[in-house]
Amino acid sequence: xxxxxxxxxxxxxxxxxxxxxxxxxxxxxxxxxxxxxxxxxxxxxxxxxxxxxxxxxxxxxxxxxxxxxxxxxxxxxxxxxxxxxxxxxxxxxxxxxxxxxxxxxxxxxxxxxxxxxxxxxxxxxxxxxxxxxxxxxxxxxxxxxxxxxxxxxxxxxxxxxxxxxxxxxxxxxxxxxxxxxxxxxxxxxxxxxxxxxxxxxxxxxxxxxxxxxxxxxxxxxxxxxxxxxxxxxxxxxxxxxxxxxxxxxxxxxxxxxxxxxxxxxxxxxxxxxxxxxxxxxxxxxxxxxxxxxxxxxxxxxxxxxxxxxxxxxxxxxxxxxxxxx
Amino acid sequence: xxxxxxxxxxxxxxxxxxxxxxxxxxxxxxxxxxxxxxxxxxxxxxxxxxxxxxxxxxxxxxxxxxxxxxxxxxxxxxxxxxxxxxxxxxxxxxxxxxxxxxxxxxxxxxxxxxxxxxxxxxxxxxxxxxxxxxxxxxxxxxxxxxxxxxxxxxxxxxxxxxxxxxxxxxxxxxxxxxxxxxxxxxxxxxxxxxxxxxxxxxxxxxxxxxxxxxxxxxxxxxxxxxxxxxxxxxxxxxxxxxxxxxxxxxxxxxxxxxxxxxxxxxxxxxxxxxxxxxxxxxxxxxxxxxxxxxxxxxxxxxxxxxxxxxxxxxxxxxxxxxxxxxxxxxxxxxxxxxxxxxxxxxxxxxxxxxxxxxxxxxxxxxxxxxxxxxxxxxxxxxxxxxxxxxxxxxxxxxxxxxxxxxxxxxxxxxxxxxxxxxxxxxxxxxxxxxxxxxxxxxxxxxxxxxxxxxxxxxxxxxxxxxxxxxxxxxxxxxxxxxxxxxxxxxxxxxxxxxxxxxxxxxxxxxxxxxxxxxxxxx
Numbered sequence: 087x088x089x090x091x092x093x094x095x096x097x098x099x100x101x102x103x104x105x106x107x108x109x110x111x112x113x114x115x116x117x118x119x120x121x122x123x124x125x126x127x128x129x130x131x132x133x134x135x136x137x138x139x140x141x142x143x144x145x146x147x148x149x150x151x152x153x154x155x156x157x158x159x160x161x162x163x164x165x166x167x168x169x170x171x172x173x174x175x176x177x178x179x180x181x182x183x184x185x186x187x188x189x190x191x192x193x194x195x196x197x198x199x200x201x202x203x204x205x206x207x208x209x210x211x212x213x214x215x216x217x218x219x220x221x222x223x224x225x226x227x228x229x230x231x232x233x234x235x236x237x238x239x240x241x242x243x244x245x246x247x248x249x250x251x252x253x254x255x256x257x258x259x260x261x262x263x264x265x266x267x268x269x270x271x272x273x274x275x276x277x278x279x280x281x282x283x284x285x286x287x288x289x290x291x292x293x294x295x296x297x298x299x300x301x302x303x304x305x306x307x308x309x310x311x312x313x314x315x316x317x318x319x320x321x322x323x324x325x326x327x328x329x330x331x332x333x334x335x336x337x338x339x340x341x342x343x344x345x346x347x348x349x350x351x352x353x354x355x356x357x358x359x360x361x362x363x364x365x366x367x368x369x370x371x372x373x374x375x376x377x378x379x380x381x382x383x384x385x386x387x388x389x390x391x392x393x394x395x396x397x398x399x400x401x402x403x404x405x406x407x408x409x410x411x
Numbered sequence: 412x413x414x415x416x417x418x419x420x421x422x423x424x425x426x427x428x429x430x431x432x433x434x435x436x437x438x439x440x441x442x443x444x445x446x447x448x449x450x451x452x453x454x455x456x457x458x459x460x461x462x463x464x465x466x467x468x469x470x471x472x473x474x475x476x477x478x479x480x481x482x483x484x485x486x487x488x489x490x491x492x493x494x495x496x497x498x499x500x501x502x503x504x505x506x507x508x509x510x511x512x513x514x515x516x517x518x519x520x521x522x523x524x525x526x527x528x529x530x531x532x533x534x535x536x537x538x539x540x541x542x543x544x545x546x547x548x549x550x551x552x553x554x555x556x557x558x559x560x561x562x563x564x565x566x567x568x569x570x571x572x573x574x575x576x577x578x579x580x581x582x583x584x585x586x587x588x589x590x591x592x593x594x595x596x597x598x599x600x601x602x603x604x605x606x607x608x609x610x611x612x613x614x615x616x617x618x619x620x621x622x623x624x625x626x627x628x629x630x631x632x633x634x635x636x637x638x639x640x641x642x643x644x645x646x647x648x649x650x651x652x653x654x655x656x657x658x659x660x661x662x663x664x665x666x667x668x669x670x671x672x673x674x675x676x677x678x679x680x681x682x683x684x685x686x687x688x689x690x691x692x693x694x695x696x697x698x699x700x701x702x703x704x705x706x707x708x709x710x711x712x713x714x715x716x717x718x719x720x721x722x723x724x725x726x727x728x729x730x731x732x733x734x735x736x737x738x739x740x741x742x743x744x745x746x747x748x749x750x751x752x753x754x755x756x757x758x759x760x761x762x763x764x765x766x767x768x769x770x771x772x773x774x775x776x777x778x779x780x781x782x783x784x785x786x787x788x789x790x791x792x793x794x795x796x797x798x799x800x801x802x803x804x805x806x807x808x809x810x811x812x813x814x815x816x817x818x819x820x821x822x823x824x825x826x827x828x829x830x831x832x833x834x835x836x837x838x839x840x841x842x843x844x845x846x847x848x849x850x851x852x853x854x855x856x857x858x859x860x861x862x863x864x865x866x867x868x869x870x871x872x873x874x875x876x877x878x879x880x881x882x883x884x885x886x887x888x889x890x891x892x893x894x895x896x897x898x899x900x901x902x903x904x905x906x907x908x909x910x911x912x913x914x915x916x917x918x919x920x921x922x923x924x925x926x927x928x929x930x931x932x933x
Contacts, residue, residue, distance in 0.1 A: 148616060152509040155616060219643075224652050247634065256580040257652045258636055344638060345587050348631040356636060367639060370483030371589030371625065373509045 125388060132382035135375065143382060149347040149364065151372075151379035158386050160349045164264065164359035165387070168339060169332035171268025171353060172275055176332075177325055179272070180279035187280075188287040189309060200284070207277035215341035218270035223261055223342070226269065230260040230354045245355045262344035264353040267360075270342060271335045275328035282327060286320025287313050319405020326398030330391050336362040361387040445747070446740040447473035452484020452497035454641035455592045456725035458663040459524045459765050460497065463752045466759075474748050480640065482589025482625045488728050489514040491735025495745060496728040497523065499591030500598075501704045506624045507617060517732030520703045521779040523752060525694055525766040527685025528595045528721040529672035531665035531832065532657040533648045534562060536577045540671075542830030545570045547676035547822075548720065552604040554657060555583050555596070556611035557633040562655060570676070573826030577655075580634060584644045584658035585627040587637035595723050596659045598623040603711055645670075662690075663764025665832040672832035674820065679716035681816040684831045686719075688813035690766035691800060693722035695810055703775055717813045722766070731782040739785025746786025753777060754796035761799065769800045769807045 099107075136143055139156065146157025187199050234245040249255050290313050298308040314321075340363035350357050361383050369380055457478035464474040479487075481498035488496035489512075501520060502513045530551065534541045546554070550566050553559040559566060563576040586593045600608040601622045612621030615628030629635050636656070638644045645664040648656045657673070662685045665672045674682035683689045696709030696718065704726070711720050729745060730737045753776045757767040768776070773793055781788055794801060802808040819827040829835065 150507065150616060152507045153616075153618060220646065220650075224650055227652060246632070254577050254579045256582055256634075256655050258580075258582040258656060259634070261647075261653065262636055262638070340639060341643070344636045346629060346631045346637075350631070356634070357631065367588055370479060371486055376509075 125385075128381055128385040128388055131378055132385045133378075135378035135382045138375075139379075139382075147348045149368075149379075151376040156379050158361070158383055160347050161359045161361050161364050161383065162386060162390075163349050163351075165333055165361050165390075167264045167351075167353055168267050168271060168335075168358060168360050169329055171265055172271035172332040172335075173325060173329050175269060175272035176276045176279055176328055180276050180283055180324065180328070181321065183276070183280045184283035184287055185309060185313070188284050189305065189313065200281075203277050203280050206273070207281075211274060211335065211338045212341075214270050214274055215338035218266060218338060218342050222270065223266055226266055227257055227260045230263065230265055234260070234354050242351055242353050244352050246352065259356055260354060262342060262356050262358065264343070264350065264355075264358040267339045267342045267358055268353070270338050271332045274335060274338065275331045278331060279324040279328040282324035283317065283320050286317040286324075290316045316406060319402050323398045323402030323405075326394055326401065330394045330398065333391055333394065334362050334387065335360075336366050339363045340366045445470075445472045445744040446738070447475060448494040448741045448744045448748070449475035449477070450484070450495040450497060450727075451477040451479050451487045451493045452728075453481045453499055453591045453725055454478040455481070455499055455528070455590075455595075455661045456497055456524055456526065456765070457641065458661070458667070459526075459725075459756075459760060459763050460752075462759060462763055463748070463756045466756070467748055467751050470747070470751075472744055472748055474744065478640065478642075480586075480588045481591030481594065485511065485728065488518070488730075489516075491516065494730065494737055494741050497725060498728060499723060499725050500594045500623070500625070501702070501726070502728075504594070504623055506594075506622075507626070516730055516734040516737075518728050519731050519779045519782050521727045521729055521749065521753075521776045522703055522705075522724045522768055522772045523727045523776075524757070524760055525690055525722060525724050525768055526760075526764070527662045527690045527693075527719045527766070528592055528599075528659055528723065529662040529665055529685045529832065530657055530675070531645060531648055531660050531668065531670050531672050533651070533653055533655070533670060534577070534579070534657075535654055536575055540834065541574055541576075542671035542832075542834040543674075543826065543828055544574065544671065544831075545674040545676070545682040545820075545826065547682075548599075548603050549607070551673070551675065552600050552607045554581055555585070555600070555659075556607050557583075557614075557630065557635070558607065558611075560634070570682075570822075571826060572824050573828065579655040582634055582636060582653070582656045584636045584638060584647050584656050585629065586639070586641075586644060587627075587629075588639045589625040590627075590641075591625070591725070592641065592659055592661065593627045594623050594625045595721065597621070597627070598707065599711055599721055602708055661764065662686075662832065666764040667833065669833040671830055671834040674831060675720055676822060677716070677718050677720050678712055678714045679718070680822045681716045682820045682822065683717060683719050683816055685722065687761035687764075687766040687799075688809050689717050689719040690722040691769070691807055691810040692813050693718035693720060694724070694766070694769070695807065697722075697724070699772070699775075703772070703779065716816055724768075724772070729779065729783050731784065733784050737784070742783045742785025743787055746780050746783045746788075749776070749780045749783070750789050750791060753780070754791055754793060754798070757796065757798040757800075767798050767800050767809065769810075770798070770805060773798065 135151065135156075138154070139146070143157050145159050146155060147160040148155040148157060149161070150156060183199075183203065187196055187203075191199055230245075231248070231250075234243055234248055235250050237243045238245065238248075245259055248259050294312045294316070295308060298312050299305075303311060339358075339360050343358040343360070343363060344356055345359050345364065345367060346357040347359060350359070365380050365384055368376065372380055457476070460476050461478075464472075464476055467474060476497075477493075481500065484493070484496035485498050485502060487493045489502075502511050504511055530546065532541075532544060534544065546567070547570050550559065550570055553566065560581055562579045562581055564581075568576060597608070601620070605620065609619040609621050611630070612619050612628060615630045617624075617628050621628075627637070629637050636647060638647050641660050641664050644658040645660050645668050647653060648658050649668040649670055662672060672684060674684050676682050677693075692715050693710050693713050695715070696707075696711075696713035698706040698709055700706065705724055707723055710718070710722050713720065727749070729749070730742075733739070753768070753773050757773065760767040770793065773796070777791065777793070780786055800807045800809040802811070817827055819825045
């Protein structure tokens with residue numbers, strides 16, 4: 087009697103397989119190496135400024151690196167506020183669009199709509215910036231004014247110095263604000279959020295859909311009971327990817343905001359800041375030390391964006407819809 | 412089905428080939444003699460450079476220019492990423508405690524054009540745009556340091572007896588990027604109103620004495636707005652809804668935007684506009700250093716009644732050594748371009764909103780061109796340049812023939828009603844003008860300094876209104892070939908449009924075709 091031993095599997099790899107594996111593997115490794123190199127480069131260049139500034143880098147509200155007064159506090163919070171406005175406007179927009187495209191739109195229209203949304207992603211950000219500065223700003227100011235008049239009691243909507251009873255009150259208080267920059271960024275992140283959500287919704291199992299409909303659910307009932315629970319990972323993941331993009335958006339924000347370096351919690355008021363627009367604004371004229379300070383700001387943004395993106399992919403991977411995709 | 416693909420492919424190839432043929436066949440032969448050069452810097456003088464570089468395209472020169480701000484231009488030149496830079500201030504100025512170090516590559520300054528840093532504003536009163544505002548230096552400084560916050564402030568009223576000013580907030584719009592305009596303006600404030608400027612700097616957390624700075628310090632909560640680039644600040648002010656804004660920007664931007672500029676009080680007690688002739692008069696006070704940079708305190712304090720106090724020059728920083736990828740071929744292009752704008756280009760300056768360089772600076776500039784490696788030196792008879800400042804006896808014609816300010820422009824109880832800057836066509840806010848002289852500011856149109864002529868046009872003679880002597884200065888029009896209705900540019904455009912269409916349409920068509928083939932094959 088011989089004991090059964092499992093047969094040893096020797097895969098015969100022909101040349102094509104080996105080449106394919108080599109190419110994909112080296113591609114993956116190169117991406118990781120580049121990411122790491124960027125991080126190391128930023129860290130090295132930033133070390134001079136961070137060691138000089140110490141912990142003050144994280145709480146100081148100023149950006150005068152050449153006089154030794156600089157910190158990330160105001161710009162980082164400004165970045166988050168712009169991203170917050172953008173995401174809270176883009177989320178309902180993207181959710182509605184993707185649900186309509188995947189569940190309601192007739193087949194012919196579907197393709198056109200998908201193309202249109204993808205086209206939105208193809209518009210260069212400088213065009214969004216120009217449009218926001220020259221066209222949107224004037225039309226949005228009355229809305230900002232209305233919000234601040236009626237909801238000014240909520241601290242973030244307050245605008246200091248605005249007097250609704252003064253007919254000559256200046257318009258400029260409501261321009262170049264976090265709010266306007268946020269609206270423009272919202273339009274820029276909607277396409278990516280929409281396409282991720284649409285992709286996930288379309289993967290909802292057909293059996294469950296038919297089951298819900300067969301049990302007498304309306305289409306909206308089916309969406310609530312099947313599509314949304316199934317696609318929740320995609321919604322969160324898409325939103326966080328959008329957030330990642332919103333944090334890094336540069337030129338459109340640079341063109342619209344009037345940069346200030348103190349924490350500006352009033353989103354409707356003139357004056358805002360973001361890390362990427364700070365870098366775009368200052369790198370051209372920075373002294374070597376100023377450049378190091380900008381690198382430190384860039385490192386902060388790099389780490390924050392990495393965390394957001396890893397978080398997004400983790401959530402997407404853990405969800406039911408993500409596991410299959 | 413293969414035949415359809417084949418037809419497609421044939422069409423594509425034939426279009427591409429036809430385009431390539433059209434391109435190679437019709438490009439002018441001399442274009443190959445010049446290699447492209449690229450530069451970056453000042454947005455203050457960008458409108459002039461933009462015009463010049465468009466004009467030299469007819470000679471086959473490709474001169475690229477990125478209007479990214481003087482500070483950025485100087486830094487890019489220093490790090491060797493551009494062939495030339497344009498800046499209003501030289502290297503070596505200490506700004507915020509840091510001295511802007513000189514580049515290691517060889518360089519020389521070359522003046523390119525003069526102009527006035529003007530104060531463009533957007534202000535209405537009773538539904539009508541105010542176009543004849545006047546501001547004294549102290550009021551200007553107080554506005555841009557947040558001391559004056561309302562347009563109906565007593566100090567502004569005192570300067571403007573003829574205007575009913577609204578109780579609007581003054582919103583100063585400043586540059587957010589490092590800028591030569593900011594440097595010009597802050598240098599003037601530091602020189603003329605040092606205590607006001609220093610106290611503002613202290614509020615902004617800068618060390619005093621503040622001096623010249625390229626980065627305008629902004630104090631949060633004062634209602635200042637900061638925008639990048641000259642186009643940014645001018646674009647912000649010109650939005651009709653932004654009533655009450657004022658910014659500092661080169662005169663040409665206000666002209667292009669159709670907006671008025673404030674008349675600024677000079678040492679003689681007259682409010683003057685930065686017209687080309689007033690700038691030329693103002694700059695008679697400039698002291699030129701040996702490296703051609705200038706000391707402007709004589710301009711600020713110029714006691715001529717026609718002098719505009721914030722007049723200044725803009726400089727090109729040109730390489731004098733073959734470093735950082737600068738080649739003799741590039742030197743040839745840059746030198747030819749420099750010869751063009753120092754000679755012929757200057758006559759267009761007034762029409763663009765700048766002021767032409769006087770003869771001494773043109774001569775020195777021509778000497779600087781010779782330092783560019785690879786330049787093919789030209790001996791230009793500069794009397795044929797038709798520069799409106801040149802004269803037989805070496806004096807500055809433009810400054811000499813500048814009209815004297817009107818009596819209503821004198822500090823006091825009267826105020827001229829005529830509009831300024833880009834709004835000079837529209838009548839000013841007449842309000843309660845008490846002055847008797849309300850005529851237009853230009854003097855009967857006898858001088859070529861009137862700034863409404865088309866570029867290169869103008870009357871053939873410049874007649875001095877005082878002496879009646881006429882000098883032939885006017886331009887021989889720059890010859891521009893009539894644009895052919897169909898040229899290489901159009902072909903390239905057509906080919907790229909077709910290419911783009913193909914890029915979009917081809918993949919789905921191919922997929923469709925393949926799918927149909929598969930289905931029919933089943």
